[in-house]
Amino acid sequence: MEERETILEILDELAPGADFEGCTTLVDDRVLDSLTIVALVAELEDAFDITIPAVEVVVENFNSVDGLTAMVKRLVEDQLD
Amino acid sequence: MTSYFSFIFLAAFLPTAVAVYAIAPRRARWAVLLVASYLFFFWLSRELILALWVSTLAIYGTGLGLGALIRQRDSAVKAAKSGKREIRARFARKMKIVMAAGLLVNFGLLAAFKYLHFFASVIDGALGLVGITLNTELPVWAAPIGISFYTLMAGSYLIDVYRGTVAADRNLGRVALFLGFFPQIMEGPISRYGQTADQLMAGHPVTRANLYAGTLRMLWGLGKKMIVADRLNAFVKPVFADYTAYDGGIIALGAVLYTVQLYCDFSGTMDVALGMGRIFGVSLPENFRQPFFSRTAAGFWQRWHITLGTWLRDYIYYPVSLSKPLKKLTSKARKRFGNRYGPLLASSAALFCVWFGNGLWHGAGSQYIFFGLYYFVLIVAGSLIEPTAVKVAERLRISRESAGYRAFQIARTLVIIVVGELFFRAEGLDAGLAMFGAMVCDFNGASLVDGSIFGVGAAGIGLDGHDLAIVLAWVALMLVVGLIRERGVSITERVAAWPLPARWALWYTLFLAVIIFGAYGTAYAPVDPMYAQF
Numbered sequence: 001m002e003e004r005e006t007i008l009e010i011l012d013e014l015a016p017g018a019d020f021e022g023c024t025t026l027v028d029d030r031v032l033d034s035l036t037i038v039a040l041v042a043e044l045e046d047a048f049d050i051t052i053p054a055v056e057v058v059v060e061n062f063n064s065v066d067g068l069t070a071m072v073k074r075l076v077e078d079q080l081d
Numbered sequence: 082m083t084s085y086f087s088f089i090f091l092a093a094f095l096p097t098a099v100a101v102y103a104i105a106p107r108r109a110r111w112a113v114l115l116v117a118s119y120l121f122f123f124w125l126s127r128e129l130i131l132a133l134w135v136s137t138l139a140i141y142g143t144g145l146g147l148g149a150l151i152r153q154r155d156s157a158v159k160a161a162k163s164g165k166r167e168i169r170a171r172f173a174r175k176m177k178i179v180m181a182a183g184l185l186v187n188f189g190l191l192a193a194f195k196y197l198h199f200f201a202s203v204i205d206g207a208l209g210l211v212g213i214t215l216n217t218e219l220p221v222w223a224a225p226i227g228i229s230f231y232t233l234m235a236g237s238y239l240i241d242v243y244r245g246t247v248a249a250d251r252n253l254g255r256v257a258l259f260l261g262f263f264p265q266i267m268e269g270p271i272s273r274y275g276q277t278a279d280q281l282m283a284g285h286p287v288t289r290a291n292l293y294a295g296t297l298r299m300l301w302g303l304g305k306k307m308i309v310a311d312r313l314n315a316f317v318k319p320v321f322a323d324y325t326a327y328d329g330g331i332i333a334l335g336a337v338l339y340t341v342q343l344y345c346d347f348s349g350t351m352d353v354a355l356g357m358g359r360i361f362g363v364s365l366p367e368n369f370r371q372p373f374f375s376r377t378a379a380g381f382w383q384r385w386h387i388t389l390g391t392w393l394r395d396y397i398y399y400p401v402s403l404s405k406p407l408k409k410l411t412s413k414a415r416k417r418f419g420n421r422y423g424p425l426l427a428s429s430a431a432l433f434c435v436w437f438g439n440g441l442w443h444g445a446g447s448q449y450i451f452f453g454l455y456y457f458v459l460i461v462a463g464s465l466i467e468p469t470a471v472k473v474a475e476r477l478r479i480s481r482e483s484a485g486y487r488a489f490q491i492a493r494t495l496v497i498i499v500v501g502e503l504f505f506r507a508e509g510l511d512a513g514l515a516m517f518g519a520m521v522c523d524f525n526g527a528s529l530v531d532g533s534i535f536g537v538g539a540a541g542i543g544l545d546g547h548d549l550a551i552v553l554a555w556v557a558l559m560l561v562v563g564l565i566r567e568r569g570v571s572i573t574e575r576v577a578a579w580p581l582p583a584r585w586a587l588w589y590t591l592f593l594a595v596i597i598f599g600a601y602g603t604a605y606a607p608v609d610p611m612y613a614q615f
Binding site for chain 2: 013014034035036037038039041042043045046052053054055057058079
């Protein structure tokens with residue numbers, strides 16, 4: 001749960017005023033444009049101490065908070081030694 | 082046979098391919114498609130089919146090499162108790178070398194066929210600066226049909242296997258068909274392995290519903306291409322070839338009509354390609370989504386040649402903007418300039434690569450590079466101005482979602498598009514600048530209404546009133562269809578629900594429209610699909 005809350009905080013900071021909770025079309029509806037995604041990746045990497053490779057930047061991972069949370073959890077686990 | 086629009090292709094080749102495919106046993110249908118694809122390729126490019134085969138074997142072999150390394154890596158990681166990161170890094174280095182070798186073969190062929198003279202002139206120019214002159218006499222080769230399109234598909238397969246998003250394929254037939262499928266070989270769409278490879282092998286039966294929807298879509302595309310694009314060529318060609326003979330008004334009209342021509346030619350060819358795919362039960366990705374309703378230049382590129390845009394986004398933009406040095410730059414810049422402007426530096430560097438690549442992909446001419454950089458500047462400027470535009474609109478109490486504001490944005494974007502296409506079509510950058518200059522400084526509205534437009538081109542083959550009326554009527558029809566689609570309505574699905582007589586009435590109306598109003602015969606020069614040259 002704490003990953004999800006951190007992600008929501010980051011998103012609120014990057015795109016204030018948008019409704020992230022129930023949205024499953026963040027990329028499709030351009031709530032997250034390519035510029036915001038570059039900033040979001042940098043924020044997520046800092047916050048969770050992970051590396052997000054370009055291959056992870058796909059609509060399925062970035063369209064919803066659930067997608068982002070699942071990606072972060074997976075990368076945190078993968079990148080543990 | 083020179084393209085999908087040749088009589089022999091439409092009347093003999095395609096019906097034969099469909100008939101043989103339909104009666105072949107399901108497990109052999111992929112082979113029918115492959116043979117038809119190679120026949121089509123050979124017909125158009127003769128022995129240059131060897132280039133396609135080299136590309137096919139190169140990605141097949143490289144894919145298998147990458148697949149073997151991935152399996153070794155996974156078992157090494159599984160067996161290790163610690164140091165997994167190092168194992169992954171070690172294998173990543175090896176995999177990068179293998180992938181680079183495969184990419185080098187494919188893009189090397191593309192460079193040899195399309196950019197040899199461009200690179201030679203760049204090298205000659207650079208050496209000339211230090212006083213060395215090389216008299217390089219290079220051969221002039223014709224390029225294999227669709228090499229710019231299938232090379233990007235080949236590259237995406239290798240990168241996807243490297244990334245692990247698709248598995249390396251052991252079936253050479255599937256790899257060959259993915260790369261060579263004849264409906265998309267000339268002008269795309271640039272599909273990904275995960276999108277089409279399995280569909281092509283499935284051997285779906287030819288159903289009545291697919292045959293109807295596929296041929297209807299083809300007729301719609303034939304209409305765009307033969308009724309509008311080919312007819313407009315009679316006006317556009319002389320204006321661009323002999324621009325000094327015309328004033329700014331005629332040149333502006335030439336730029337507008339070229340934009341319409343290019344859209345009808347390219348999106349019409351896509352309708353034909355997607356329609357043919359549909360007949361074989363293959364769903365190819367869409368390449369256009371009402372591009373002239375875009376509100377920004379960036380938005381336009383999300384609706385125009387979509388598969389090229391997404392290719393550049395996935396394989397250039399994100400890998401460059403998320404590369405280690407640029408990530409560091411973003412982190413530093415964010416602290417200093419905030420979250421809106423901070424990532425702009427890294428993003429701009431990546432966008433530069435995207436737009437330079439976009440320009441160069443279209444051709445090695447200075448006008449194409451300029452075209453790419455034109456959009457680079459506009460899109461970066463758009464990102465810089467956006468926050469200020471929001472504030473100004475708030476201050477002036479203008480709703481950015483109001484119909485008036487949207488109309489303003491669409492009109493502004495249309496001007497940007499038409500100016501871009503003027504440079505794109507011009508015969509060199511100098512010609513483009515001269516034409517743009519004439520359009521701005523020597524604009525004469527009178528020449529648009531005094532009948533001068535009917536005097537463009539050689540007597541008898543220019544645009545006449547009859548041509549113009551047909552073009553306008555078809556464009557109006559396209560506008561209505563575009564508005565319906567823009568509302569999210571799928572016309573194909575709607576039509577499928579119509580009663581049988583209505584469906585056939587529509588089919589025959591389109592068919593007759595193409596036969597009666599299509600620009601072909603002795604009065605019109607045949608026009609090859611425009612994007613096939615890129």
